Amino acid sequence: MQIGLRSGTLPAQINVYLMFYIYALALGSIFPRLGDLQLKMHLGEAALGLALLGFALGTQISLAFANTVLKYVSARKIILISIPFLSFTYIIASYAHNSWQLFLCLIFSGLAIGCLEVVINLEADRTEFKIGKRIMNRSHAFWSLGFFSAGILGAWAGSMNIDSHWHFTIITVMTSIGCWLVFNDFQCAPPRPNNSNDKQGFVLPSKGIIFICLFTLSAMLLEGAGADWSIIFMRDNFNQPVFVNGLAFILGALSQAICRFFADSLVERLGAVKVSKISIATLGAGALLITFSPNAFMALLGFSLAGAGTACIFPLAMSAAAQRTDRPATVNLASLAQISFVVFLLAPPLLGFIAEAYGIRFSFALSIPLIILSWFSISSLVASSNDNNLSKITDSTENSA
Known part of the structure; x- marks a missing residue:
């Protein structure tokens, strides 16, 4: 008898959403406890x-x-092992x-993070092409929900004085079971027909990818x-209870998730440029x-706005990079992910010295x-769209949702 969800019977986009959520739940679990580890x-x-530079190097x-x-x-x-x-x-x-x-x-x-970043974003892009509708922003919404869940669990564990190693053990068990139940029978979406895999190894970012990277930096x-620092910021500046400090992380992830959940339809109505301008202003x-x-209230509002502002920027950049035809999608995604x-x-740990x-x-x-x-780099999305006929996907999305 087979136990678990048969991911092959789930809609393709649901597989992708669960992939983003479980990955983010695993990745985000350490951040609410960084203050405790410190x-x-x-x-x-x-x-x-300095210690957090290990993330960047790996x-x-x-x-x-x-x-x-x-x-x-x-x-x-990769998913079954790396998460x-x-x-x-x-x-x-x-x-x-x-x-x-x-x-x-x-x-x-x-x-583990490096491999997972390429795999899940590539799968989201291929699924977009397969089903003919935009899901990248909504996929990242589930990533934000995973971070939000990790924040809630971390803030609760910290407020209950649960040692971090027991907290991480619980998360490991949860994510392991989740991966086995959901992805044991997972079938990848086929590659886009305009992306070949004839190039191997490390490839420097192209000029187009560099400009997209500039757009994502902020x-x-x-x-x-x-x-890395929101909870420590609250603790050091306002001396609030542990759970209130954790709200800085939680509210940022929640506002990001909400915005990303509705971002795909918003991009359809307003276009990538207007959404990007609103995001950067926020x-x-x-x-x-x-x-x-x-x-503390104004700081929490600031973290909420920052979360909302970051919501659409990276998903739009990943879609633009994956749909470029100059090189294989895996190469462009890896190039963008490396710089971003x-x-x-790398930058947030260095901010610790500052x-x-x-x-x-x-x-x-x-x-x-x-x-x-970032404001002056918005044109990189327009150039990418023109080069790769991105509008063919843009015009056909969300209407069938």
């Missing part, structure tokens, strides 16, 4: 930032070889006694900084509120110049 190991902001190594790995290992196997492995690395990390031990543990976390920085308002917040994740995973020297508010203020840069 206190447990007696680390300053700079030392914690992810960059993994992304450099993701295209080659996908030629020999199926997406199903539980990611959760397991957090259990090991919870036993670290200093920043270097934590750094080494997080390198292995990053190895969102990736604030999303990463919010994940992101800027959030960054200003966080930087100059006089009290330098900001998401926070220790100048204060954590100043660290968030550094996002404002990048927000301005």
